[in-house]
Amino acid sequence: MDDLNGRTAFITGGARGIGLGIARACARAGTTLALVDIDEEALAHAKTELSGLTRTETYVLDVRDRQAYTRIADRVESELGTVSLLFNNAGVYDGISPAKMNYALWDWMMGVNVGGVYNGLQTFIPRMIEQDGDCYIVNTASAAGLATVGTGFLYHASKYAVVGLSESLRAELARFGIGVSVLCPGPVATDIVHNTQRLRPEHAPTHSQGGAAVLERAHESLNSLGISIDAVGQMVLDAIRENRLYIHTDEAVAAAVKARTEALLSALPSVLDARRGMSAGTDERV
Numbered sequence: 001m002d003d004l005n006g007r008t009a010f011i012t013g014g015a016r017g018i019g020l021g022i023a024r025a026c027a028r029a030g031t032t033l034a035l036v037d038i039d040e041e042a043l044a045h046a047k048t049e050l051s052g053l054t055r056t057e058t059y060v061l062d063v064r065d066r067q068a069y070t071r072i073a074d075r076v077e078s079e080l081g082t083v084s085l086l087f088n089n090a091g092v093y094d095g096i097s098p099a100k101m102n103y104a105l106w107d108w109m110m111g112v113n114v115g116g117v118y119n120g121l122q123t124f125i126p127r128m129i130e131q132d133g134d135c136y137i138v139n140t141a142s143a144a145g146l147a148t149v150g151t152g153f154l155y156h157a158s159k160y161a162v163v164g165l166s167e168s169l170r171a172e173l174a175r176f177g178i179g180v181s182v183l184c185p186g187p188v189a190t191d192i193v194h195n196t197q198r199l200r201p202e203h204a205p206t207h208s209q210g211g212a213a214v215l216e217r218a219h220e221s222l223n224s225l226g227i228s229i230d231a232v233g234q235m236v237l238d239a240i241r242e243n244r245l246y247i248h249t250d251e252a253v254a255a256a257v258k259a260r261t262e263a264l265l266s267a268l269p270s271v272l273d274a275r276r277g278m279s280a281g282t283d284e285r286v
């Protein structure tokens, strides 16, 4: 997709963090913005900032709420025009210990990180097909959706699901003229750790003192080592223009992805058989 000028973008988690970085990059490209978030106050700040650059409207939505999602999509399309850019970006992070796992936390994290992405897809893909394509979808996963590094088993599970959805839909949506990318950021300087703690559901387990300290260190490391939201926003727009499936922000996960891929391949009996066959063939030729 070459020209983003004049299009309408629907950006979940658009009030701050990576969503705001994407919104800024879209605004510079002349895209009209529908910023969608659960946090009304943060949305108001984003609107004040971005309205000077492009037409920007804000919508309060919990991405888990399917009925409300459809209502908001209808409102956006009647107020701002047909959505041809969808950013399923809203997400939460919580590195709870497996010793404290519970259903409330699972339902919430999968509900936001996977259900929220799915609700965006279910809402907009039929509309995009109906308008004959020329549309683009970016789903925000994480480097944590490509290999397991460190803690956060719930987060890993949710982000692997987003990678799988994106890879598979990219292949299936190409014939409708709809492009799909999956954003797999490494550390980005945002307040996701603190924001998530504010949003956690009532019956989620509380972190132990050690667990809370680990989270605080994660927050500090994101904000000391992480790249800026503006750099990520620009990478996302470049990937859309070049129609690239994977959007990585650094190479930090490379060794873990390589180790995982090698472990997967070496565990495949058919690959071993094929290797045996190949070496038998080589021997024959010799």
Ligand SMILES: NC(=O)c1ccc[n+]([C@@H]2O[C@H](COP(=O)([O-])OP(=O)(O)OC[C@H]3O[C@@H](n4cnc5c(N)ncnc54)[C@H](O)[C@@H]3O)[C@@H](O)[C@H]2O)c1
Pocket (backbone or CB within 6 Å): 012, 013, 014, 015, 016, 017, 018, 019, 036, 037, 038, 039, 042, 061, 062, 063, 064, 089, 090, 091, 092, 093, 112, 116, 140, 141, 142, 143, 184, 185, 186, 187, 188, 189, 190, 191, 192, 193, 195, 196, 199, 222, 226
């Ligand atoms: N920051 C990182 O290092 C990093 C790395 C990899 C992936 N990610 C992913 O990037 C995405 C954005 O994260 P971020 O770092 O910008 O975090 P952030 O907390 O700065 O922004 C996330 C936004 O999503 C909103 N949100 C949360 N739950 C919501 C819900 N139910 N409905 C609607 N909005 C909701 C929050 O209010 C917030 O404004 C997430 O999917 C996250 O998992 C972040």
